[in-house]
Amino acid sequence: MQEVLPLKTVGLVVEYNPFHNGHLYHLTESKRVTNADAVIAVMSGSFLQRGEPALVDKWARTKMALFGGCDIVIELPYLYAVQHASLFARGAVAALDQLKVDTVAFGSEDGSIDRFQETIRFMEQNKASYEKYLHLYLQKGFSYPRASSAAYSEIKPPAFNGVDLSAPNNILGIQYCEAVKDLESSITPYTITREKAGYHDPEPGDSAIASATSIRNRLLSEEYSLDDVRPFVPETTFDVLKEFYKTHGQWHQWNDYFPYIQHQLITKSPKELGLIYEMEEGLEYRFKKAVTKAGDFESFMDYVKTKRYTRTRLQRSLVHLLLGTTKKQAGELVHPLRPDYIRVLGMSENGRNYLNGIKKDIDVPLISNASKGDSIPALEKDIQAATVHYLPLVLRGTGSPVREYTAHPIRVNKNEEASI
Amino acid sequence: MQEVLPLKTVGLVVEYNPFHNGHLYHLTESKRVTNADAVIAVMSGSFLQRGEPALVDKWARTKMALFGGCDIVIELPYLYAVQHASLFARGAVAALDQLKVDTVAFGSEDGSIDRFQETIRFMEQNKASYEKYLHLYLQKGFSYPRASSAAYSEIKPPAFNGVDLSAPNNILGIQYCEAVKDLESSITPYTITREKAGYHDPEPGDSAIASATSIRNRLLSEEYSLDDVRPFVPETTFDVLKEFYKTHGQWHQWNDYFPYIQHQLITKSPKELGLIYEMEEGLEYRFKKAVTKAGDFESFMDYVKTKRYTRTRLQRSLVHLLLGTTKKQAGELVHPLRPDYIRVLGMSENGRNYLNGIKKDIDVPLISNASKGDSIPALEKDIQAATVHYLPLVLRGTGSPVREYTAHPIRVNKNEEASI
Numbered sequence: 067m068q069e070v071l072p073l074k075t076v077g078l079v080v081e082y083n084p085f086h087n088g089h090l091y092h093l094t095e096s097k098r099v100t101n102a103d104a105v106i107a108v109m110s111g112s113f114l115q116r117g118e119p120a121l122v123d124k125w126a127r128t129k130m131a132l133f134g135g136c137d138i139v140i141e142l143p144y145l146y147a148v149q150h151a152s153l154f155a156r157g158a159v160a161a162l163d164q165l166k167v168d169t170v171a172f173g174s175e176d177g178s179i180d181r182f183q184e185t186i187r188f189m190e191q192n193k194a195s196y197e198k199y200l201h202l203y204l205q206k207g208f209s210y211p212r213a214s215s216a217a218y219s220e221i222k223p224p225a226f227n228g229v230d231l232s233a234p235n236n237i238l239g240i241q242y243c244e245a246v247k248d249l250e251s252s253i254t255p256y257t258i259t260r261e262k263a264g265y266h267d268p269e270p271g272d273s274a275i276a277s278a279t280s281i282r283n284r285l286l287s288e289e290y291s292l293d294d295v296r297p298f299v300p301e302t303t304f305d306v307l308k309e310f311y312k313t314h315g316q317w318h319q320w321n322d323y324f325p326y327i328q329h330q331l332i333t334k335s336p337k338e339l340g341l342i343y344e345m346e347e348g349l350e351y352r353f354k355k356a357v358t359k360a361g362d363f364e365s366f367m368d369y370v371k372t373k374r375y376t377r378t379r380l381q382r383s384l385v386h387l388l389l390g391t392t393k394k395q396a397g398e399l400v401h402p403l404r405p406d407y408i409r410v411l412g413m414s415e416n417g418r419n420y421l422n423g424i425k426k427d428i429d430v431p432l433i434s435n436a437s438k439g440d441s442i443p444a445l446e447k448d449i450q451a452a453t454v455h456y457l458p459l460v461l462r463g464t465g466s467p468v469r470e471y472t473a474h475p476i477r478v479n480k481n482e483e484a485s486i
Numbered sequence: 487m488q489e490v491l492p493l494k495t496v497g498l499v500v501e502y503n504p505f506h507n508g509h510l511y512h513l514t515e516s517k518r519v520t521n522a523d524a525v526i527a528v529m530s531g532s533f534l535q536r537g538e539p540a541l542v543d544k545w546a547r548t549k550m551a552l553f554g555g556c557d558i559v560i561e562l563p564y565l566y567a568v569q570h571a572s573l574f575a576r577g578a579v580a581a582l583d584q585l586k587v588d589t590v591a592f593g594s595e596d597g598s599i600d601r602f603q604e605t606i607r608f609m610e611q612n613k614a615s616y617e618k619y620l621h622l623y624l625q626k627g628f629s630y631p632r633a634s635s636a637a638y639s640e641i642k643p644p645a646f647n648g649v650d651l652s653a654p655n656n657i658l659g660i661q662y663c664e665a666v667k668d669l670e671s672s673i674t675p676y677t678i679t680r681e682k683a684g685y686h687d688p689e690p691g692d693s694a695i696a697s698a699t700s701i702r703n704r705l706l707s708e709e710y711s712l713d714d715v716r717p718f719v720p721e722t723t724f725d726v727l728k729e730f731y732k733t734h735g736q737w738h739q740w741n742d743y744f745p746y747i748q749h750q751l752i753t754k755s756p757k758e759l760g761l762i763y764e765m766e767e768g769l770e771y772r773f774k775k776a777v778t779k780a781g782d783f784e785s786f787m788d789y790v791k792t793k794r795y796t797r798t799r800l801q802r803s804l805v806h807l808l809l810g811t812t813k814k815q816a817g818e819l820v821h822p823l824r825p826d827y828i829r830v831l832g833m834s835e836n837g838r839n840y841l842n843g844i845k846k847d848i849d850v851p852l853i854s855n856a857s858k859g860d861s862i863p864a865l866e867k868d869i870q871a872a873t874v875h876y877l878p879l880v881l882r883g884t885g886s887p888v889r890e891y892t893a894h895p896i897r898v899n900k901n902e903e904a905s906i
Contacts, residue, residue: 325881329746332873333810358891361880390753453752460781461745471778 073420076102077162077170077253078136079155079242081110083120083282084307085130086299088260088275093135095258096171104137104420106165108158109411110147111448112455113389115154117381119318119455121282122310125476128412132478133302137417138165139476141409143444144451145399148385150210155241156248156402163251164408166424170253172242175233177259182236182243185228192221209376211237235260249403274298285317314464320381322458323388324363330387331357343396344383347374353384389451399444406444407431412476437471493840496522497582497590497673499562499575499662501530503540503702504727505550506719508680508695513555515678516591524557524840526585528578529831530567531868532875533809535574537801539738539875541702542730545893548832552898553722557837558585559896561829563864564871565819568805570630575661576668576822583671584828586844590673592662595653597679602656602663605648612641629796631657655680669823694718705737734884740801742878743808744783750807751777763816764803767794773804809871819864826864827851832896857891 076096082089097105109131111124120127128139146157162170176182189196199217208216215232222228229236239257246253276298284290285307292311296304311317331339331354339350349370356369370380386396399406407430413421425432431442436449452470459465496516502509517525529551531544540547548559566577582590596602609616619637628636635652642648649656663675696718704710705727712731716724731737751759751774759770769790776789790800806816819826827850833841845852851862856869872890879885 325745325877326749328880329749329874329877332877333808333870338810361883388753390758450753454749457745457749457752460748463781 072423073103073416074101075104075106075137075165075167075169075420076100076256077159077165077167078105078107079142079158079162079170079172079238080107080131081114081120081278082107082127082131082134083110083114083278084122084127084299085134085303086276086278086281088277090134090300091275092171092173092258092260096256097135099258100169100171100254100256102169104416105135106138106140106162106167106417106420107131107136108140108142108161111141111144112451113144113148113385115147115149115151116378117148117383117385118320119323121285121317121319122307123318123455124411124452125473126306126310128476129306129478130300130303132412132414132476133306134300136412137414138410138421139412140165141411141448143399143405143407143409144389144448145391145396145444146402148382149400150379150382151238151241152244153400153402155238156245157405159242159245159251159253160249160402161405161408163249163253164405164428164430165421166427167253169256170242170246171256171258172235172239173260174229174235174239174257175260176229176236176239177257178229179243179255179257181227181229182239182255182257185231186240186243186247188222188226188228189218195221207373209374209379211376245402286319314459315462316458318455318458321363323454324366326388326454326457327363327366327384328357339387341392341394342383343386343391343393344379345387345393346383349375349380349383353387389447389454391447395443395447399447405430407433407442409433409436409445409448410475412478414478418477434475435471436473492843493523493836494521495524495526495557495585495587495589495840496520496676497579497585497587498525498527498556499578499582499590499592499658500527500551501534501540501698502527502547502551502554503530503534503698504542504547504719505554505723506696506698506701508697510554510720511695512591512593512678512680516676517555519678520589520591520674520676522589524836525555526558526560526582526587526837526840527551527556528560528562528581531561531564532871533564533568533805535567535569535571536798537568537803537805538740539743541705541737541739542727543738543875544831544872545896546726546730548896549726549898550720550723552832552834552896553726554720556832557834558841559831559833560585561831561868563819563825563827563829564809564868565811565816565864566822568802569820570799570802571658571661572664573820573822575658576665577825579662579665579671579673580669580822581825581828583669583673584825584848584850585841586847587673589676590662590666591676591678592655592659593680594649594655594659594677595680596649596656596659597677598649599663599675599677601647601649602659602675602677605651605660606663606667608642608646608648609638615641627793629794629799631796665822706739734879735882736878736884738875738878741783743874744786746808746874746877747783747786747804748777759807761812761814762803763806763811763813764799765807765813766803769795769800769803773807809867809874811867815863815867819867825850827853827862829853829856829865829868830895832898834898838897854895855891856893 078096093105112120114120124141131139140161142158146153196217199220200213203213203216218231231237243255246255274297281295281298284295292308336350336354339345352370356366360366360369408428433445449470456465498516513525532540534540544561551559560581562578566573616637619640620633623633623636638651651657659677666673666675694717701715701718704715712728756770756774759765772790776786780786780789828848853865869890876885876889
């Protein structure tokens, strides 16, 4: 009898908002350099790390991911997804660890995994002075990411060839590597140099690779049509986007959730708002004041912006307000060394076989249908997040509030996959 | 020097949603039978006793009231307005008592104030057996108003000529008379027989008097235009309605607030919902279940309706949910023997003189500008209610969230008043 070798798997931490050519490149490269047979992606669900609603729901994005070559897509629970880099990375790596991936491959501006490891060692050795400077810059009113990067610059000797910690994907990369260490996981981290497009570039360039930000900007702008993003995404993504827009007639964006934010800020007292997760240092008063002035989300953000907090940080606290997540709840649900459950959003035939092979070794509930796991508080929060995410569609009459309980993992066949 | 006789005043408890010919008749008759020089109305603000948003805001309705002959319009605070008959009446009479009205005149199906007083005496004398039957019918699953009326029928001897307590305005009338007694007030109650239109008649009849319900139904129906209500309202009301619709392009109705209810029901746990005022006996589970099925307010009400609770009772609990009012808050703010403040929404020249004459004797804050009283918790709740009431207009871009702090009492001159 022929021995069946176990599949070699690489884990990716993704948002795919939407899945584009840059992601396809990263996925293909990750598979190549790690010599993997299967790709397991842990993906943000309805709301994203930057504190924004996903442009299209997680089911549509799961389709894009599977068409793009992922074999399993699982959901990063909302309270890890809508988080600063450290918890985001820890939640994601813990989930991949449960799924026994051999490697994790992240995109970075740096491109050298050795330099990441050296940087971590250097920062551990110089922890005290790093933290001194971090504290100093925070007191000066710097946002956390800027303070962290400035503190690192202060302690870094000119000769030390560490990674540039002002680059957003390098910051995340450090966190992935640290998460692997914290978990004492056997996962081997790899990094792939990101191709061309800057993370936040607002406009696509000449190549077939554009940032997700620039693609979203085109989709949300009235000056462009769906066809204008076609050069930057696989045809399979294009088809999913087209189908979504045909069905719902709109993309999800913050402004559609602003009425709920207004309502919350009007009806909640500062004390009640202060119970919300990440509502710190008087943000509740700032928000309450701004809501009497602003007629839409963008002008609201203009009123509340401050040097101390990044836009991302402000948006995250608004997502928590939108989902009614209190500090108490977050305290109970966030414990990043082990996920509460693994929720499968989709899989290929290959992925299904892999999952069947390992599922006896997964020591948390493996959820493929939300209705069977709705007594898990963290999962209930994800279901809430998805249900709130759908609300603008329900309002328009193109979405159903019950969907989350009836949805099953997306399945695609090998021959439907995208190619470069 | 000529002696200035103090004005003789009659108090009315009103909602004016909208002010129509029946109201004008009642107002004129009230003035005539009580021989009053001035009319003081205490009016529900943004949300009404039946647990509904007012069709047009309180400022527009104040205009209608002043044009219709009221001299002073004050606001019945939300937590008394959106209440069962007993607290509604007590809150209103306590406010009128502060304004030293000589009489209060209410419309009723009965028309004899002596029979109201006799009925009250009879019920006091037979309190124990009334309450026994009330309890019995409530246990059978009757709604409170139906159980109360049935208990009264059980104890009433055939010879006793009391008022019919199945008629909605008689029920309220009993409460006004009882409130006067409870307050040990010197106010003399009068009642005026209601002309023709039944309180809840869905369709106007042939006369110039139609129920507010039937007028609202016409305004909200796509089959009718504004002109179709013209025969039933004074021209001054018609002009205010026309101006409102021209500015805002819509009337306020429950369905426009349903998205906020959906959002609240999705994001709050049954336990959190249970903290809301009037959320009793598992209503929170009933509501949570219905929200996964219903796409609009009417179908939501179809899912939640129950024999035990009237639609009015269900709607009131939804208003409290919409305004985030907890049982704890209501417990602190509802104490019906003395209002926390008197808020003036509008006045005529006559009314202004009267108010100037008595204001030194009013022993609660007299508020004519919300920004000067926003440290009074009950007033803050009214401001919240008005701000939430505006939200659909803010969403449409035809209303401003700050309005409540900048609004001043409406003033009209004598020659602008309506006539029959």
